[in-house]
Amino acid sequence: MNSIISDIRETARQLLADGKVDVVIGYEKGSLPLKATPCFVRSPQDADKLIWDETCENNLAAFATKTAGKKAIVAKGCDSRALVVLMQENQLVKDDLYVIGVSCQGVIDKKKIEAETGEILEAIIAEGKLSVKGIACDKEFNFIDVKDATCQTCRYPNPVIEDIHIGGSVEVPQQTVAFADVIEMENRTDSERQAYFQEQMKKCIRCYACRNACPMCYCSECFVDCNSPKWLTGGVDRAENLLFQAGRVLHLAGRCVDCGACSRACPQGVDIRALNRKLTKDVSEMYHHEAGISEEVKPALNVYSADDPEAFLVKE
Numbered sequence: 001m002n003s004i005i006s007d008i009r010e011t012a013r014q015l016l017a018d019g020k021v022d023v024v025i026g027y028e029k030g031s032l033p034l035k036a037t038p039c040f041v042r043s044p045q046d047a048d049k050l051i052w053d054e055t056c057e058n059n060l061a062a063f064a065t066k067t068a069g070k071k072a073i074v075a076k077g078c079d080s081r082a083l084v085v086l087m088q089e090n091q092l093v094k095d096d097l098y099v100i101g102v103s104c105q106g107v108i109d110k111k112k113i114e115a116e117t118g119e120i121l122e123a124i125i126a127e128g129k130l131s132v133k134g135i136a137c138d139k140e141f142n143f144i145d146v147k148d149a150t151c152q153t154c155r156y157p158n159p160v161i162e163d164i165h166i167g168g169s170v171e172v173p174q175q176t177v178a179f180a181d182v183i184e185m186e187n188r189t190d191s192e193r194q195a196y197f198q199e200q201m202k203k204c205i206r207c208y209a210c211r212n213a214c215p216m217c218y219c220s221e222c223f224v225d226c227n228s229p230k231w232l233t234g235g236v237d238r239a240e241n242l243l244f245q246a247g248r249v250l251h252l253a254g255r256c257v258d259c260g261a262c263s264r265a266c267p268q269g270v271d272i273r274a275l276n277r278k279l280t281k282d283v284s285e286m287y288h289h290e291a292g293i294s295e296e297v298k299p300a301l302n303v304y305s306a307d308d309p310e311a312f313l314v315k316e
């Protein structure tokens with residue numbers, strides 16, 4: 001067991017024993033290989049369930065809003081950014097939250113591995129390598145080659161807020177071109193982009209796993225489930241899928257923390273990130289705002305000023 005895991009467990013044990021929190025939200029080993037699962041530890045004896053490794057992919061902030069009482073939460077950089085946004089939106093109260101910050105080396109893109117090995121039957125992670133036994137073949141991977149796309153360009157691997165920090169920090173990788181992926185998409189012709197997104201929307205089965213994994217999708221009634229007005233039927237077709245994704249991404253403008261949880265949750269491999277990232281780039285350019293990087297900076301779309309790029313917002 002590495003020292004990060006033992007320190008997380010000891011911190012959780014102590015917080016629960018001292019009655020400082022009612023629950024510690026962290027990760028435990030999942031029932032499938034290379035899959036950790038969120039866990040809710042409520043007694044000091046259960047703290048030994050907690051783990052920490054490259055399979056801890058969920059954004060745990062999504063569970064903080066749904067868990068009553070005082071809670072401690074194990075937070076990577078992106079989880080901590082989501083916690084900041086949720087506090088700014090009055091969905092979480094700082095006094096009820098204890099952030100166990102852990103710097104993050106990135107998480108595994110399981111779909112990339114399964115594309116080569118077929119369904120994963122067994123896997124061992126050790127010293128930057130993964131040995132995978134799959135249904136189609138066995139293969140060894142370097143972690144860097146199967147790191148999630150989001151983590152390849154992550155600029156906030158270290159928690160932006162925390163009450164305690166476990167382990168060391170991670171050096172922030174230098175980006176050669178910011179939003180290179182979005183620029184590549186912007187440089188395509190209209191018809192190329194249309195064809196790309198039509199292809200993506202064809203794959204969607206509207207299971208809403210992307211929405212459910214997202215810490216920012218906390219509405220008690222999502223617009224897709226609304227009966228009056230009824231935006232979408234229960235059926236799945238490309239136009240309605242696009243309406244869902246367009247609505248979702250607009251609701252996330254200036255709020256998405258680029259954690260990739262939605263893309264990883266998608267069973268169909270839909271490139272949801274392409275839409276999220278375009279909106280993130282636009283908000284960054286128009287409002288000079290990045291979601292959740294500071295508790296002090298107000299969310300981009302909650303601030304009004306006379307030089308707002310949308311002239312209709314300003315009454316002369």
Ligand code: SF4
Pocket residue numbers: 076077078079104105106107150151152154155156157158258259260
């Ligand atoms: S985006 Fe990836 S590397 Fe960055 S904090 Fe989140 S999981 Fe870690």
Ligand code: SF4
Pocket residue numbers: 203204205206207208209210211265266267268269270272
């Ligand atoms: S994009 Fe993926 S996760 Fe989201 S509703 Fe469609 S199939 Fe489900």
Ligand code: SF4
Pocket residue numbers: 059213214215216252255256257258259260261262263276
């Ligand atoms: S839209 Fe996706 S990437 Fe953005 S915060 Fe939600 S889960 Fe994370």
